[in-house]
Ligand SMILES: Nc1ncnc2c1ncn2[C@@H]1O[C@H](COP(=O)(O)OP(=O)(O)OP(=O)(O)O)[C@@H](O)[C@H]1O
C-alpha cells in the first residue's frame with residue numbers, strides 16, 4: 001500500500017492565496033478532486049509533482065519519506081498529465097510518447113517496448129504511426145495519458161483528462177482510468193461529477209484553496225440535505241451559489 005501525505009500545504013501567488021493549509025492523505029486507489037475553476041486543483045497537483053514550490057512549512061511524504069529530500073527517487077514514481085500540455089501536431093503518437101520517454105530517462109533500449117505498452121493501454125496502438133495533428137480531442141487526451149503511464153508509475157496525477165470531451169470519450173477515459181488502478185495512487189481532477197463518481201474510491205471537494213469535504217461516494221452522498229441523495233446534489237450544495 002502506497003501513501004502520499006500532504007501536510008499543511010499552502011500556496012500564495014504574491015498576495016493571492018491559492019491553497020490554504022491543505023492536509024490530506026492519499027492511499028492506493030482512485031481519488032477524484034472536484035472543484036470549480038480557480039479552486040486550486042492544478043496548484044495542488046503542480047506542487048505534488050514538484051513543478052511548483054509550496055509556501056514554507058508544508059511537507060509532502062511519500063510512503064513516509066520526505067519528498068523534498070528524495071529528489072529523482074520521488075519524481076521517478078510520478079506520472080503526470082498537466083492541464084496544459086503542448087502536443088506536437090507533426091509528431092506521430094509513438095514519436096511524441098517516445099520523446100517524453102527519453103526525457104523521463106527511460107533507457108534507450110527500453111523505449112520502443114514501453115511506448116508500445118502505454119499506447120496499447122490507451123487503445124491507440126492502431127494509430128501509433130499517425131500524426132497527432134489529425135487526432136480527435138479524445139485521442140489527444142489519451143496520448144497525453146499514455147505519456148503519464150511511462151515507466152509504470154505508482155503515483156499517477158491527471159489534471160482534467162476529460163476536459164472538452166464528448167460523453168462517449170469521457171466514458172472511454174473513465175474506463176481506462178479505472179482499469180489502471182492497481183497498487184497505485186491515481187489522482188484525477190475534474191469539474192464534472194459523473195467523470196469520477198462511479199470509479200473513485202475517494203472524492204475531495206476543494207473550494208477557494210481549501211478542502212471542504214472528502215470521503216467515499218457513500219459517505220458523501222449521505223450528507224445531502226435534499227431528497228436526491230447523489231453526488232451532483234452535494235456538488236450543488238457546495239458550489240451552487242457561485243456564479
Ligand atoms: N501563476 C499564477 N499567478 C497568479 N495566480 C495564479 C497563478 N496560477 C493560478 N493562480 C490563481 O490561483 C487560484 C487557483 O488556480 P488553479 O489553477 O490551481 O485552479 P483550478 O482549480 O485548477 O482551476 P481550473 O478548474 O480552472 O483549472 C486561482 O484563483 C488562479 O487565478
Ligand SMILES: [Mg+2]
Pocket residue numbers: 041042043083159
Ligand atoms: Mg486547473
